[in-house]
Amino acid sequence: MIRNNQKLSKVKLFFKSKPVRKAAAQVINFTIIGDSHVGYGNGLSIYKSLLSKAVKTGNKKFVIFGGDNKHGSTGTAADVDYKAFKDVARGILGPKNIPFKASIGNWEDNTRVLFKRYLGNVLGQMNFPGTNGKVKYVWLDNAPGKFSFASINLLKKLDPNFYYIIDCHWPLKVKGITVDPTHVLSQNETDHFFNAIPSNVRNNVIAIFTHHAHTFYEKLTNIYPGFTKTKFYVCGCSGAYQCKCNSSGCGRGYYEAALTINNNQFDLTVKGVKS
Numbered sequence: 263m264i265r266n267n268q269k270l271s272k273v274k275l276f277f278k279s280k281p282v283r284k285a286a287a288q289v290i291n292f293t294i295i296g297d298s299h300v301g302y303g304n305g306l307s308i309y310k311s312l313l314s315k316a317v318k319t320g321n322k323k324f325v326i327f328g329g330d331n332k333h334g335s336t337g338t339a340a341d342v343d344y345k346a347f348k349d350v351a352r353g354i355l356g357p358k359n360i361p362f363k364a365s366i367g368n369w370e371d372n373t374r375v376l377f378k379r380y381l382g383n384v385l386g387q388m389n390f391p392g393t394n395g396k397v398k399y400v401w402l403d404n405a406p407g408k409f410s411f412a413s414i415n416l417l418k419k420l421d422p423n424f425y426y427i428i429d430c431h432w433p434l435k436v437k438g439i440t441v442d443p444t445h446v447l448s449q450n451e452t453d454h455f456f457n458a459i460p461s462n463v464r465n466n467v468i469a470i471f472t473h474h475a476h477t478f479y480e481k482l483t484n485i486y487p488g489f490t491k492t493k494f495y496v497c498g499c500s501g502a503y504q505c506k507c508n509s510s511g512c513g514r515g516y517y518e519a520a521l522t523i524n525n526n527q528f529d530l531t532v533k534g535v536k537s
Contacts, residue, residue, distance in 0.1 A: 287524040290392035292324040293317060294429075294517040294532075296473045296497035297367065300350075301333035301343035305501035308514070310350045312500045312537060316516050322360055323392040325351075328473035328497055329367025329405065329431030331381065340373045344380040361391055363401055367431040367474065371405040385413050390427055393523065397468065402430040408451050417458035425466045425528055427521075433472040433496045436485045441496055445475040456486045467492045468521070469530050476504050477513040478534045493530055 293316040298309040317325065332343035351362055364381040366374070377384060384405070390397040400420075402413040409430075420426060433441055435452040447455075459467065467489060479496035486492075498513040499505045505514040515536040522529045 287522055288392075290323050290390070290521045290523070291320045292326065292391075292519050292521070293322050294326045294328065294471050294495070294497050294519060295500045296328050296516060297330035297476060297499040297501060297503065298327070298347065299330055299333040299369065299499070299501035299503035300347045301335045301339065303502035305333065305503060306346055306350070308501050308537075309347070310354070312514075312516055313350065313354050316518065316535070317354065317358060317360060320518065322358075324390065324399075325355060325360055325362040326399075326401075326429050326471060327351075327362060327364035327381075328429060328471060329365040330369045330473070330503075331364050331367065332370060332373075333501075333503060334369050336373060340376050344373075344376050348380045363388070363399065363429075365401045365429050365431050365473075366403055366405045368405050368407065385410065385416060387416065390521075393521070395424075396523065396526070397425045397427060397521070397528070400426055400428045402428065404430045404432045404447065404451070407432055407447065409455060414454060414458045417455065418460065420459060420463045420466075422460065422462040422466060425468055426463070427469050427471070428467065429471045431472065432474050433479075434470065434485075434494065436481050436494050438481065439479065441475040441477060441479050452486075456489065461488065464488045465491050468528050469493045469495065469519075469532075471495050471497060471517070473497050478515070478517075478536075480532065493532070495532060498534065498536070 299305045331347050335343050366384040370377050384403040387400045389395045390399040403410040433446045435446050476499040478498045481494045485494040498515045517532050519532045
């Protein structure tokens, strides 16, 4: 006869033999394309070549375009340049079902109506593809060298229940930045940006991507007081206009990024790919 305590032991043994599996880490690969300046020289062909290369491998889930997507054209010429930019993006990304979003740059500040027609709103927030809504993508308008009121207001309303990746065209003035100071926001505008983000959201800002300076730069720790986990990047140019070269090569190219989510822990790795 099997006693009750023997039955209980068998039940315990049964449950011990089936350990709970941990959820596998999720990796979302995406690409960040800098200043393309379509309409300047052979910028369109360079942009097309770099974008094709950027999404050829790695199962990319999203593409960020950082502004100055077209050059200094206005009127009919600007319409042609915006259309050419969007046609290339759709032609390359559409068949792969890769969504994209573009920020507005300083060279596009005077063609906002056309920017909106072809590339959508100049600022906003959306779910970052592949993250099941856990991560939000925020793009901001600082095209004239300062943040719009609406951009600052958006930052003030960020929700601590989510994590964020932010993009804007002009680089912030983070401590120790080596980017040309004429292509970096003032300290006042930088403070305006960081102070607008609620204190309970600051450790939820995973990364900030910026552009404009036509070079690659990164600062991975202590970019600003209170932002202990945020990584900061400046993305090189992706066109023909003023791609600066030095002993280490040229600033033309793009970033490849991988966002890893593991039990609500987030890790971002970013690699600059130079052409």
